[in-house]
Amino acid sequence: MPDNITPSGDGGLSRFRLFRPLTERNFLLLWAGEGVSVFGNHFEALALTWVILDILKAPGLALGTVMMASAIPRAVFMLFGGVLSDRLSPRLVMLVSNAGLCLLVGGLAILVFAHTREAYTLELWHLYLFSVIFGIVGAFFLPAMMTMVPRLLDKERLEAGNALVMGTMELAGLVGPAAAGVVVAAVGTALAFGVDSATFAFATVMLLLMRGLSPQMRPTRSGEGELAEPVRRDSALSDIKDGFKYMWSQPGIRAMLPAIAVANLCIVGPIGVGLPVLVHDLTGEPTSLGIVMAVAGGGGLFGTLLAGSVRLRRRGILLIAVFIVSGAGFAFLGVMPNVLSISLLVGATAIGNGLANVVLIAWFQGAARHDMLGRVMSLIMFASAGLQPLSLALAGWLVDFSYSFMFAGAGGLIVLTGFYLAANRTVRALD
Numbered sequence: 444m445p446d447n448i449t450p451s452g453d454g455g456l457s458r459f460r461l462f463r464p465l466t467e468r469n470f471l472l473l474w475a476g477e478g479v480s481v482f483g484n485h486f487e488a489l490a491l492t493w494v495i496l497d498i499l500k501a502p503g504l505a506l507g508t509v510m511m512a513s514a515i516p517r518a519v520f521m522l523f524g525g526v527l528s529d530r531l532s533p534r535l536v537m538l539v540s541n542a543g544l545c546l547l548v549g550g551l552a553i554l555v556f557a558h559t560r561e562a563y564t565l566e567l568w569h570l571y572l573f574s575v576i577f578g579i580v581g582a583f584f585l586p587a588m589m590t591m592v593p594r595l596l597d598k599e600r601l602e603a604g605n606a607l608v609m610g611t612m613e614l615a616g617l618v619g620p621a622a623a624g625v626v627v628a629a630v631g632t633a634l635a636f637g638v639d640s641a642t643f644a645f646a647t648v649m650l651l652l653m654r655g656l657s658p659q660m661r662p663t664r665s666g667e668g669e670l671a672e673p674v675r676r677d678s679a680l681s682d683i684k685d686g687f688k689y690m691w692s693q694p695g696i697r698a699m700l701p702a703i704a705v706a707n708l709c710i711v712g713p714i715g716v717g718l719p720v721l722v723h724d725l726t727g728e729p730t731s732l733g734i735v736m737a738v739a740g741g742g743g744l745f746g747t748l749l750a751g752s753v754r755l756r757r758r759g760i761l762l763i764a765v766f767i768v769s770g771a772g773f774a775f776l777g778v779m780p781n782v783l784s785i786s787l788l789v790g791a792t793a794i795g796n797g798l799a800n801v802v803l804i805a806w807f808q809g810a811a812r813h814d815m816l817g818r819v820m821s822l823i824m825f826a827s828a829g830l831q832p833l834s835l836a837l838a839g840w841l842v843d844f845s846y847s848f849m850f851a852g853a854g855g856l857i858v859l860t861g862f863y864l865a866a867n868r869t870v871r872a873l874d
Contacts, residue, residue: 461752464604469653470595474604476649477588478611480541483642485619486626487548490635491570493627494555501567511832512571513578518829520582525590525821526682529814533587533594538650540584545643547576552636559633586821593808593816601805606751609801613744617737686818694869695810696819699803702766704826705860709853710796711831712838713773714739717849720842721777722785731782735789742790746797758802759864759873765795766861774854777847806873 464470495501495509527536551573557563596604626635690696722731769792779785804823811819841849864870 460754461603461606461748464596464600464607467595467600469655470592470604472649472652473591473595474607474611476541476646477608478615480642480646481612482615482619482622483639485615486623486635486642487639489620489623490555490627490632490639491574493632494565495567495570498555498558498632499565499567499570505567509567509570509574513574513581514828514832515578516575517578517582517585518825518831520579521586521821521825521828522683522686522818524583525586525686525818527583528587528590528817528821529682533590533817534650534653536583536587537591538647540580540587541643541647541650543580544577544584545640545647547573547580548636548643549640552633552640555636556633559631585824586817589804589808589820589824590817598809601808602801603751605804605808606747606801609797609804610744610747610751613740613747613797617740617744682818686815686822689812689815690819690822693810694867695873696807698864698867698870699807700822700826702860702864703803703823704830706766706857707827708830708834708837709770709773709856710834712834712836713776713849713853715835715838717838717842717846718776718785718789721846721850722782724846725785726782734782735786738786738790739793742793743797746794746799747801748797749794750798750801758806759870762799762802762873763861763865763870765799766864767858769795769799770854770857770859770861772854773857774851776854777845777850 465474491509492506495506499505524536551569554563554565554569558565592604592608593601623635623638626638690700718735722735725731772788772792776785776788779788807819807823808816838849841852
């Protein structure tokens with residue numbers, strides 16, 4: 444039975460809607476552990492880039508293919524991760540994943556250290572193997588993480604809980620790369636990998652400290668829990684098929700999944716590839732790109748925390764408005780005359796995206812049947828991540844043709860997706 448007892452003496456946290464989930468001991472442990480772990484991930488990402496480009500002197504193509512070696516298995520195995528989260532305790536899946544990643548990254552730290560001391564020769568194939576394993580383990584971890592939150596919080600606190608989790612990720616994205624850069628410059632890449640390994644160990648300990656959890660129970664407002672439906676033991680492929688059938692039987696989920704896929708297709712590549720090219724052509728200053736990306740990160744963080752701080756009404760109408768307004772703004776990015784106007788437009792769009800992400804995740808978590816929750820969350824993340832390689836490839840091709848056309852086309856598709864959602868009665872009624 445979940446440990447849903449609010450501790451006395453919470454320091455007044457319960458007075459603020461955003462911080463109420465932190466009064467739940469198990470959620471506090473989850474948030475602290477994974478927040479530290481996400482911060483550490485930026486050390487691994489920067490150190491891996493530096494090892495490839497600086498230590499091994501490999502070309503940029505090698506960096507891209509090493510990243511793809513992680514992204515592809517993550518997308519392929521993500522649906523199986525959802526099945527495992529439904530069959531087992533998601534806490535157990537997270538424990539094994541965190542412990543495995545701790546050992547994996549720690550092992551790479553040792554190899555890099557040995558290479559710098561000329562005691563061992565690190566080769567590119569080591570990094571490809573590392574990335575493949577990292578992607579597979581991450582594929583099982585991510586659905587478990589998103590399944591864990593609704594097991595620890597009742598529906599009233601889901602938006603605030605997701606805002607804290609996602610807001611911490613946004614904050615880590617702002618400060619993590621800078622801190623990692625300082626460490627790599629000062630003491631080298633091996634220690635940076637060691638820092639990430641230590642954060643995985645910390646997250647593992649936080650999960651071990653949780654108590655009172657049962658994979659058969661789900662928290663309710665009373666804190667007593669309700670029994671889940673019996674878990675079937677079919678093949679994993681059969682479970683995935685059942686997940687698709689369940690998704691198709693739910694009008695709201697059926698409508699939102701393609702919308703999420705289109706939004707990610709239209710945003711990931713243009714922001715990751717198109718925006719740097721746009722700013723470079725406009726100013727030629729790397730500091731300008733840093734300003735724009737910082738504003739984007741700050742906007743996303745603000746929108747995320749806003750969603751968890753206020754009680755939102757008519758969430759379906761809000762989501763539709765975010766798609767239409769953000770898409771329209773996105774379409775004009777390619778014709779903005781200076782960095783200030785680009786920053787304001789990117790920041791405003793990021794606020795809407797941060798708000799929509801929290802609302803959507805909380806709604807999916809609250810609407811999905813308990814025994815299907817892992818598969819539903821894995822389908823959502825598959826819709827988000829599955830088209831990212833295509834988005835990056837398309838943006839890389841279109842940006843050489845015309846980034847104005849690329850942004851206009853991407854924004855237009857997002858606007859059309861908003862009207863598609865507006866035509867769906869279930870989405871309009873979402874609250």
